[in-house]
Amino acid sequence: xxxxxxVSLTLNDExxxxxxxxxxxxxxxxxxxxxxxxSKEGCATGDCGACSVLLDGRVVCSCLVLAVEAAGREVTTxxxxxxxxxxxxxxxxxxxxxxxxCGVCTPGFLVAAKALLDRNPDPSEREVRYExxxxxxxxxxxxxxxxxxxxxxxxxxxxxxxGGRARGE
Amino acid sequence: xHEIRYSAPATVPEAVALLAADGGAARVLAGGTDLLxxxxxxxxxxxxxxxxxxxxxxxxxxxxxSGALHVGAAVPCWRLAEDRRARATFxxxxxxxxxxxxxxxxxRATIAGNLCNGSPAAxxxxxxxxxxxxxxxxxxxxxxxxxxxxxxxxxxxTALQPGELLTEVRVPAPAPRSADCYQRFTPRxxxxxxxxxxxxxxMLGPDGRCTAARxxxxxxxxxxxxxxxxxxxxxxxxxxxxxxxRAAEAARAIARPISDMxxxxxxxxxxxxxxxxxxxxxxxxxxxxxx
Numbered sequence: 001x002x003x004x005x006x007v008s009l010t011l012n013d014e015x016x017x018x019x020x021x022x023x024x025x026x027x028x029x030x031x032x033x034x035x036x037x038x039s040k041e042g043c044a045t046g047d048c049g050a051c052s053v054l055l056d057g058r059v060v061c062s063c064l065v066l067a068v069e070a071a072g073r074e075v076t077t078x079x080x081x082x083x084x085x086x087x088x089x090x091x092x093x094x095x096x097x098x099x100x101x102c103g104v105c106t107p108g109f110l111v112a113a114k115a116l117l118d119r120n121p122d123p124s125e126r127e128v129r130y131e132x133x134x135x136x137x138x139x140x141x142x143x144x145x146x147x148x149x150x151x152x153x154x155x156x157x158x159x160x161x162x163g164g165r166a167r168g169e
Numbered sequence: 170x171h172e173i174r175y176s177a178p179a180t181v182p183e184a185v186a187l188l189a190a191d192g193g194a195a196r197v198l199a200g201g202t203d204l205l206x207x208x209x210x211x212x213x214x215x216x217x218x219x220x221x222x223x224x225x226x227x228x229x230x231x232x233x234x235s236g237a238l239h240v241g242a243a244v245p246c247w248r249l250a251e252d253r254r255a256r257a258t259f260x261x262x263x264x265x266x267x268x269x270x271x272x273x274x275x276x277r278a279t280i281a282g283n284l285c286n287g288s289p290a291a292x293x294x295x296x297x298x299x300x301x302x303x304x305x306x307x308x309x310x311x312x313x314x315x316x317x318x319x320x321x322x323x324x325x326x327t328a329l330q331p332g333e334l335l336t337e338v339r340v341p342a343p344a345p346r347s348a349d350c351y352q353r354f355t356p357r358x359x360x361x362x363x364x365x366x367x368x369x370x371x372m373l374g375p376d377g378r379c380t381a382a383r384x385x386x387x388x389x390x391x392x393x394x395x396x397x398x399x400x401x402x403x404x405x406x407x408x409x410x411x412x413x414x415r416a417a418e419a420a421r422a423i424a425r426p427i428s429d430m431x432x433x434x435x436x437x438x439x440x441x442x443x444x445x446x447x448x449x450x451x452x453x454x455x456x457x458x459x460x
Binding site for chain 1: 170171172173174175177198201202205206208209218220222247270271272273274276277358359360
């Protein structure tokens with residue numbers, strides 16, 4: 001039996017502890033030990049982005065992070081986006097724009113888009129496409145996803161009482 | 170993935186002691202974006218991972234009094250790409266760092282890891298070589314410096330001795346009227362690996378003539394190549410078309426690319442000349458004060 005290590009971290013704003021083997025990825029622990037199955041395993045090589053989570057506010061592929069590396073850090077998964085029953089504006093926009101079909105890539109897109117909007121509340125379409133290049137979708141196509149992210153950005157800026165910066169492009 | 174032991178030392182001496190004690194079974198874990206894939210694929214036999222991200226000293230991205238940039242071995246690409254002074258001072262290096270993988274990969278992958286992974290197609294390596302950057306390694310017998318162009322010995326093999334840790338990459342202060350540039354060719358705009366990548370830096374005299382240059386070629390040989398002859402033909406010229414042609418020719422002459430799924434060898438050799446021309450011209454434009 002492999003030695004298991006205790007890991008303490010902040011997961012979706014709550015202090016959390018778990019036991020894991022050093023070889024287990026953060027994705028495996030989230031899904032198999034903590035029952036947070038929103039994050040998906042697509043490629044397991046960091047190419048598809050379906051396992052995207054925030055680690056200290058930066059978007060990472062949780063298949064390329066060992067769970068032990070997350071000790072003492074803040075992790076946000078797609079389960080941490082909604083506020084109780086109230087969906088995050090990105091989630092609402094994805095529904096309104098039909099920005100999903102099978103849904104496997106959706107959690108990763110939502111988390112990556114949140115990371116983008118947290119840093120850049122008023123991205124251009126080009127910026128959205130560039131920043132989300134690490135998330136692959138095999139059915140909806142990217143257009144609706146990009147439109148949903150831009151719409152969510154507008155909603156969030158209006159909610160914050162600003163029209164956004166003047167765009168120089 | 171096979172069973173592994175994980176250590177997260179807080180200091181460089183602790184990390185070096187762990188590396189030295191475990192001989193060939195230990196590997197340094199920084200961003201993990203190459204290493205964890207290799208472990209899962211069974212192509213890396215490491216039994217002990219030494220995570221260097223808890224070492225404060227290795228997380229620093231700092232400028233010293235001379236104007237040199239110190240990039241700690243645990244600094245992820247995004248920190249370099251978002252650093253204003255780095256963008257203004259070493260735009261070519263920042264370009265290279267910002268090209269690696271996706272936003273997700275940028276959050277984790279490090280410049281030092283890009284070097285240590287030892288790929289001949291690594292994007293930051295030609296940019297670092299063009300800038301005359303130096304690798305600082307700490308081992309059981311002290312520290313030593315290795316020029317970036319001597320760091321790679323073969324694909325996946327570096328000059329680090331057993332027990333040695335790459336602690337930082339130091340980029341010397343830029344000379345007046347100098348600038349760098351890095352470009353690569355890929356079939357896709359993002360999330361791809363260089364078919365050919367070229368880094369260059371040029372320095373101009375007060376009369377606008379080139380006084381020094383460095384050119385490095387990626388993905389055209391088993392290791393990233395410094396191209397001294399290509400750089401040498403530029404010195405004394407105004408970096409006009411004829412000079413760029415001669416540099417392109419000299420670079421093509423030392424390229425010894427392979428044919429693989431990305432491109433045939435002939436195509437890579439031709440592309441080497443094209444990119445050398447473009448990259449030197451852009452570095453020159455920047456050195457003349459163009460934004």
